[in-house]
Amino acid sequence: MSSVENEGLRRNWSQAAQGWARWWEIIERGTRIVSERLVDLARLQPGDRVLDVATGLGEPAVTAGRRVGPRGEVVAIDRSPEMLAAARQRIQALGVQNVKFLQMDAEQLTFPEQSFQAVLCRFGLMFFGDLRAALEQIHGVLTPGGRFAAAVWDHPASVPMISLPVRLIRQVLNAPPPASGTPGPFNLADVERLKTLMADVGFVDVHHERTLVRVEFSSAQHYVAFAQSVLPEKEELATLPPERQAAVWRALAKLTEPYQDADGVVRFANRAHCVVGSRPPESG
Template sequence: MSNEATNSPEDLHAEDWSGEMGERWLASLDRFESMIAPIGAALLERAAYQPGETVLDVGPGGGATTRAIARAVAPAGKAIGLDVAPMLVEEAERRSAAEGIGNARFVCADAATARLDDAPFDRLFSRFGSMFFDDPIPAFANLHAMLSPGARIDLAVWGPPRDNLWMMELMGVVRQHVEVPPAVPRAPGPFAFEDVDYLSEVLTGGGFGEIEIAAYEGEQAIGGPKTSPEEAVRFVLSSLGVGRILDEQDDAIRQRASEDLKALFERYLVAGEGVMMGCKAWLVSARA
């Protein structure tokens, strides 16, 4: 094991998404999208968008959720995807144009401070795009300011790491080879809102009420459906925060970690489905 401590994968701030992490996401966009698509579908079903609504989608990445919302609110409604990563905004625009979706557009800006001319919006949506604010209460207050009174928001955020087998198992392998400091509770990152009391505190501080939180539990395909263990290892090392940790190590450590990850994924391989590992997310709704 390396004795050199390195950053936790939960330590991903906005500047990372506009740079390295945005590039990593783009390089494996279809794998990312297909991996978390079931959670997005559950959140979209819960939101139940109607024709004519105007919707702000925060942190849409490649824009799959924005396009789905645009189709749901057509023809009179519109969906605006707001993302801090310029490379993802560009790709989202390309994909939207390729699908001929005329009522969606994308804006590159920080949702914590941005003000859009399209405001006020009827609704707000975010699938795993709201957990990275350095100062979340002012950020949600800013989002609140772009919504109509009583507007509903729908968010998906990761539940506790201990309930996300995929993260616990990945980090278990990495920690066999690298010293990783424990995550800081409530710090910006994928698991910032694992504690629903803290999540409610942030939303209330941002001006939201009528908060309802439901658990989503299931299995997700690491690297997307029908991905082999070898492909899943390549996806993890090239795209996720744990891969960034191992990038900092020497070749021997990376090789041993890769072999252990492959062995892990082989244990969770389901024929015809891929590497299936348990996950838990919170599906959240509230009113402005």
């Protein structure tokens, strides 16, 4: 990926930071199960030093910080300064003392070799421009026997919370589907490709499991407001006349009907993959 494209991704996340912060509590109710599972798969122990890559608003950094305790440390990195600013505010309110935030790109880590007992990444790998480079860097900063645990989204049909508006806006804009390997939420839906890449850069005992991320919105309009806040595609939609934009959001509300209960609550069950692998222990 070129530096221009990489900067575009960083800008998208920076622009979305305020929206994600606004909706954090609702999203975190559903995604908390993923953070907890990642720290389990990484086998975190009190006193461990952990790296959280593409931390966004600070997860699974906070969950990991609680697991490793006061003798441990979590270093949480992200390329977006706006995301990190929101994460720092959140962690201050929580009173967590052992998590440190740094602006850094996962494809260009500056830590010494073998710095961390574990590395985590929740819903970030799919957006990396050079995934192999990032995995090589992650492998390098792990201590021998250290574990890397990451979560990625499944195929679009299994992640309606994200795929409904993305598909609709692409249809409205007559946009072609992204080319294979293009950074985006479903770039690693074929989890076997990720497992193969991990093995190629030196991870061993690579395996994955599925989990459901259940997220609820109080109404269709509540969900539409979420989509309007966080979707990067909204910038392209803003080029359309206002009446056409309004029609798109009405159509999105209509698409939620299969997910509504009798009270109009919108309930999405979104499937994710949790993948884990280890750096081999030192021989001899």
